[in-house]
Amino acid sequence: MPVTLADIEEARRVLKDAVVHTPMLPAPKLSALTGAEVFVKYENFQITNSFKDRGALVKLASLSAAERARGVVAMSAGNHAQSVAYHAARLHIPATIVMPVTTPFVKLAATRSHGADVVLHGETVNEAQERVGELVREKGYVEVHPYADPRIIAGQGTIALEMLEEFGELDCLVIPIGGGGLIGGNAVAAKALRPDIEIVGVECALYPSMWNAVRGDNRPAGGSTLAEGIAVKSVSGLTVSIVRELVDDLLLVGEPDLERAVNAYTTLQKTVAEGAGAAGLAALLAYPERFRGKRVGLILSGANIDPRILASITVRELEREHRIVSFRLSIPDRPGTLGLIATRLGALGANILEVEHKRLLLDVPAKGAKLDVTIETRDAAHANEILTALAADGYQPAPIDGGAGIE
Structure with a gap:
């Protein structure tokens, strides 16, 4: 292995009192939701709200005085950028961060707030990486790679040391995969301490780079994903070799599953998770039967999500659960009708969120109108009760924008 347990233990000594020893707690509500016995390691409590603090500091602390004077450069879609910027400032090392132009504003602002020089380049992290290579050649900077570096990998592996010290009887660790630094370091640590423990890696389905590398597949990689932090088009041989040797399974998850997970952390655990x-x-x-009944350790690896996106996810989940529904009514265009409908919805227990009157649609009779209504309900059964009642009243409710139907 390019990284050993001894490397990870040394990294832990470097990190002592310099990063947060984050809590690991049982999550009964997530256990009830998934059917597994879930324990969460809250790496979102790090100073920069991500596990990246660990690897970044281990790498920066290893630099010689001459290397520190040259300054460092890193490529990142956000979390590695913030960690390098923050710890470089602490160690008085000049830092330049290259970020894709698609990086969320919240991550861009946070990186700049730590004093780093931010360069926006390219649509993807791969294009940003090309600019890093140019800056290394032009300026002589020392590169701090987000995952293809043994010290970075060793730093991330300290998470598993802490997890297994606190909950040593876990059956498996389920770990996000971008470039593979997080799962690589933690697989080395966990397998060294517990050879029988199962390590499962998770990629977003739009970026199955590790899947392709390990399984010899050729699935396309690209597109807009909620999990931009693991949206990596290519992985390094360093991390691939560790994954091939030590990771037991790879899984792909879609955007709806990522949204549900972010929402579950927000609403059930009252904590923030990015995609x-x-x-x-x-x-x-996504795979409840795969983990049912197992004691599963999760790493909540980062919390740097755009607040607007988080709010949107919460509302979208309410719509999926039919707790917010939108529908169109056919109504007579005469005074008092809107009031009658509002009163009727109130009597049915609905909370009206939005109303829009439409008279100029060609499919509306000259003496009729359409009324688009968005309401808040208790659940899907309540939504269907309301739509059934409105249908009985003759208003012909038709779901719109993916709203609930009458079952």
């Missing part, structure tokens, strides 16, 4: 940070939980939601 990549919630990938492990997304796998439990």
Whole structure:
């Protein structure tokens, strides 16, 4: 192995009192949701709200005085960028961070707030990486790679040391995969301590780079994903070799599963997870039979999500659960009708969120109108009760925007 348990234990000594020893707690609500016995390691409690603090500091602390004077450069879609910027500032090392132009504003602002020089380049992390190579050649910077570096991998592996010290009887660890640094380090540590433990890696289905490398597949990689932190088009031989040797299974999760996982952390655990940070939980939601009854350790690896996206996910989940529904009514265009409908919805226990009157649609009779209504309900059964009642009243409710139908 390019990284050993001894490397990871040395990394732990470097990190002592310099990063947060994050809590690991049982999650009964997530256990009830997934059917597994779930334990969560809250790496979102790190100073930069991601596990990346560990590897970044181990790498930066290893630099010589001459290397520190040259300055460092890193490529990242956000979390590695923030960690390198933060710890470089602490160690008085000049830092330049190259980020894709698609990086969420919240991650861009956070990186700049730590004093790093931010360069926006390319649509993807691969294109940003090309610019890093140019800056290394032009400026002589020392590169701090987000995953293809033994010290980075060793730093990330300290998470498993802490997890297994606190909950040594776990059956498996389910770990997000981007470039493979997180799962690589933790697979080395966990398998050294517990050879029987199962290591399961999770990629977003739009970026199955490790899947392709390990399984010899050729699935396409690309597209807009909630998990931009693990949206990596190519992985390094360093991490691939570890995954091939030590990771027992790879799973792919889709965007709806990622959204459900982010929402579950928010609503059930009252904590914030970005899409990549919630990938492990997304796998439990996507493959419940795979993990049913097992004691599963999850790494909530990051919390740097755009607040607007988080709010959107919460509302979308309410719509999926039919707790927010939208429908169109056919109504007579005469005074008092809108009031009658509002009163009727109130009597049925609905909370009206939005109303839009439409008179100029060609499929509307000259003396009629369409009324688009969005309401809040208790659950799907309540939504169907309301739509059934409105249908009985003659208003012909038709779901719109993916709203609930009458079952």
